[in-house]
Amino acid sequence: MTATASDPPADEVMLRVSGLRTHFFTADGVVRAVDGVDFAIRRGETLGLVGESGCGKSVTSLSVMRLITPPGRVVEGEIGLEGTNLLALSEEEMYSIRGNRVSMIFQEPMTSLNPVFTVGDQISEAILTHEKVSAEQAKKRAIEMLGLVGIPQPQQRYNAYPHELSGGMRQRVMIAMALSCSPRVLIADEPTTALDVTIQAQILELLKDLKERTRMALLLITHDLGVVAEMCDHVAVMYAGQIVEQADIHNLFKNPKHPYTQGLLASIPTLATQTDTRLNVIQGTVPNLLRLPPGCRFAARCPYAWDTCLETNPRLIDLGDGRRVRCHVHDPDVPKPAPAVAT
Amino acid sequence: MSVNGGADPLLTVKNLVKYYPVRGGLLYRTIAEVRAVDDVSFDVRPGETFGLVGESGCGKTTVGRTILRLTPATKGSVSFEGRDLFAMGGSDLKRLRRDMQIIFQDPYSSLDPRMPVGEIVGEGLLVHGVKNRKERDQRVQEVMARVGLRGQYARRYPHEFSGGQRQRIGIARALIMRPKFIVCDEPVSALDVSIQSQILNLLRDLQAEFGLTYLFIAHNLAVVKYISNRIGVMYLGRIVELAETSELFARPLHPYTQALLSAIPEPDPDRRMMFDTNATTGATGGRRRIVLTGDVPSPINPPSGCHFHTRCPVARAICRHTAPPFSEAASRHHVACHAVAGPHQAEYSASPALTGSLTR
Numbered sequence: 196m197t198a199t200a201s202d203p204p205a206d207e208v209m210l211r212v213s214g215l216r217t218h219f220f221t222a223d224g225v226v227r228a229v230d231g232v233d234f235a236i237r238r239g240e241t242l243g244l245v246g247e248s249g250c251g252k253s254v255t256s257l258s259v260m261r262l263i264t265p266p267g268r269v270v271e272g273e274i275g276l277e278g279t280n281l282l283a284l285s286e287e288e289m290y291s292i293r294g295n296r297v298s299m300i301f302q303e304p305m306t307s308l309n310p311v312f313t314v315g316d317q318i319s320e321a322i323l324t325h326e327k328v329s330a331e332q333a334k335k336r337a338i339e340m341l342g343l344v345g346i347p348q349p350q351q352r353y354n355a356y357p358h359e360l361s362g363g364m365r366q367r368v369m370i371a372m373a374l375s376c377s378p379r380v381l382i383a384d385e386p387t388t389a390l391d392v393t394i395q396a397q398i399l400e401l402l403k404d405l406k407e408r409t410r411m412a413l414l415l416i417t418h419d420l421g422v423v424a425e426m427c428d429h430v431a432v433m434y435a436g437q438i439v440e441q442a443d444i445h446n447l448f449k450n451p452k453h454p455y456t457q458g459l460l461a462s463i464p465t466l467a468t469q470t471d472t473r474l475n476v477i478q479g480t481v482p483n484l485l486r487l488p489p490g491c492r493f494a495a496r497c498p499y500a501w502d503t504c505l506e507t508n509p510r511l512i513d514l515g516d517g518r519r520v521r522c523h524v525h526d527p528d529v530p531k532p533a534p535a536v537a538t
Numbered sequence: 539m540s541v542n543g544g545a546d547p548l549l550t551v552k553n554l555v556k557y558y559p560v561r562g563g564l565l566y567r568t569i570a571e572v573r574a575v576d577d578v579s580f581d582v583r584p585g586e587t588f589g590l591v592g593e594s595g596c597g598k599t600t601v602g603r604t605i606l607r608l609t610p611a612t613k614g615s616v617s618f619e620g621r622d623l624f625a626m627g628g629s630d631l632k633r634l635r636r637d638m639q640i641i642f643q644d645p646y647s648s649l650d651p652r653m654p655v656g657e658i659v660g661e662g663l664l665v666h667g668v669k670n671r672k673e674r675d676q677r678v679q680e681v682m683a684r685v686g687l688r689g690q691y692a693r694r695y696p697h698e699f700s701g702g703q704r705q706r707i708g709i710a711r712a713l714i715m716r717p718k719f720i721v722c723d724e725p726v727s728a729l730d731v732s733i734q735s736q737i738l739n740l741l742r743d744l745q746a747e748f749g750l751t752y753l754f755i756a757h758n759l760a761v762v763k764y765i766s767n768r769i770g771v772m773y774l775g776r777i778v779e780l781a782e783t784s785e786l787f788a789r790p791l792h793p794y795t796q797a798l799l800s801a802i803p804e805p806d807p808d809r810r811m812m813f814d815t816n817a818t819t820g821a822t823g824g825r826r827r828i829v830l831t832g833d834v835p836s837p838i839n840p841p842s843g844c845h846f847h848t849r850c851p852v853a854r855a856i857c858r859h860t861a862p863p864f865s866e867a868a869s870r871h872h873v874a875c876h877a878v879a880g881p882h883q884a885e886y887s888a889s890p891a892l893t894g895s896l897t898r
Contacts, residue, residue: 475735
């Protein structure tokens with residue numbers, strides 16, 4: 196898909212993903228984990244990529260980092276990092292960009308740190324990989340980074356092993372490592388999901404603060420709509436490998452257009468939920484990505500679905516002001532059913 | 539859901555203590571103790587849902603497991619319908635276990651992968667003497683239908699089910715014994731949000747239909763608020779605050795509860811919380827977030843005095859050496875904090891403040 200009129204000027208866009216398809220070629224068949232995803236993030240902006248497990252949000256981020264391994268493969272699309280198409284680069288060229296111009300932090304900081312090296316050495320290594328500095332300068336910078344992410348006594352903690360740190364501290368180390376080469380784009384994949392709520396508050400505050408200071412673009416992947424509301428400027432909602440709705444944060448929460456987004460927002464208990472009401476429920480479960488239905492992937496669970504929805508997959512309709520929705524209800528070219536059928 | 543405020547409690551937990559030994563050294567002697575549960579008391583009334591919240595390692599799960607005698611208590615007592623659980627043995631205990639069931643957090647690891655779900659659900663019946671296969675199958679079918687699983691699924695294995703369906707299997711397994719009391723240990727935290735609401739609704743329906751009493755253990759405050767009548771907030775092995783749900787959320791008294799409540803990200807961008815760094819504008823609508831510094835201390839060597847004093851924004855010298863007793867600060871609202879209630883309030887006021895450990 197090409198850029199539409201409402202897209203930001205190209206010079207400001209840090210990351211643009213167009214027509215991305217990442218499929219997994221398993222013994223059971225082709226899993227279309229990401230099946231046509233487009234989005235763009237500008238400098239200093241945070242885009243939230245939300246959805247439930249298996250919707251393709253993590254595969255999208257791994258595709259951007261070119262970390263998809265067989266049986267998975269990016270079969271189509273373009274990933275533009277400040278105009279460079281990452282998918283056209285050689286592995287060596289990608290190696291020099293990964294951790295440098297684009298960085299990533301993962302959900303589980305224990306498994307993404309190497310247990311046999313000190314956290315300081317691991318940060319230094321990232322710096323030495325990408326910059327022509329002496330080991331001493333790298334160490335000095337690593338200590339600075341540890342201080343920047345709020346680790347007390349960074350000098351001593353430089354020599355700590357991952358298991359000596361708490362979950363929150365480890366996530367700070369991951370952030371320090373990811374930011375050590377001042378990336379233009381940071382991808383954070385469920386960065387607080389494994390953390391307790393008071394620690395989550397600390398990490399979210401840290402990410403916000405660092406983003407203000409560095410003006411990097413942030414792609415935040417999460418299933419927690421509370422975290423999205425807290426952190427993001429724009430949101431893309433994914434369902435079964437596709438973006439079903441994209442909007443700025445206020446529109447998405449105030450006036451969701453896609454039935455899935457509506458159902459999702461209505462089903463979460465919040466502090467404001469009346470305790471004597473029943474929770475809204477989205478019936479059924481997500482479709483099997485191996486056997487996707489021919490029509491809309493949400494049709495089987497959708498309260499508004501009619502024949503057309505079961506037959507053809509809706510296109511992404513541009514509603515103006517950066518809002519896009521993948522739903523026949525909002526497509527002016529799709530004839531609507533008689534009211535009786537809709538219920 | 540009716541809560542019988544005046545009735546005798548169904549379950550009474552008194553001064554419950556559970557220490558786990560930490561062994562080490564040449565002779566594998568006990569060198570330290572993990573104080574998982576450190577003097578916890580509360581009661582659960584018939585028909586109510588009592589919520590127990592806290593962060594990981596606060597001891598909430600251990601409380602649930604100790605109550606069911608899945609792990610022996612170190613000290614304290616638990617009585618169910620007036621009978622002392624810890625003094626009970628043999629057949630009495632077995633009979634009582636029918637009345638007390640548990641639903642686990644992780645529907646993946648709490649089901650035997652080599653057993654068809656019909657047998658998993660019906661196993662309890664077999665253990666409790668329903669030898670007739672036909673009768674067992676009949677009851678399995680009934681209970682599976684009740685939790686929203688098709689009867690023909692009884693012959694399938696756990697891996698063939700989604701997370702939400704597996705949790706329904708776990709609920710069916712608990713329900714088939716026709717229990718009075720169920721410990722729900724993080725029953726929805728492993729599930730996707732659209733599935734969470736299905737399970738929460740189911741738990742509520744079952745409670746209304748069978749008059750169940752729940753001890754609902756979770757870390758998600760919004761979920762606990764939705765389902766509970768009363769809530770106990772735990773921190774490092776102790777309950778620091780206990781009140782009716784509406785009271786607790788309207789008037790949290792303990793500084794830890796206040797921080798916990800303010801830390802939840804709400805799915806509403808207009809109520810985005812303000813941090814110190816960008817609170818200068820005084821924008822409207824945002825809640826002020828209290829960000830606690832530091833981590834939860836290790837329960838192996840918990841802080842002296844009030845366990846929370848190392849992270850507490852209002853801690854004073856007295857908090858370092860004297861543990862605050864659990865006191866009634868308002869009607870049916872208990873809190874363990876010198877600043878709010880208890881016999882040491884005057885002493886607290888006269889006490890010098892500890893250096894600030896908080897950003898507001």
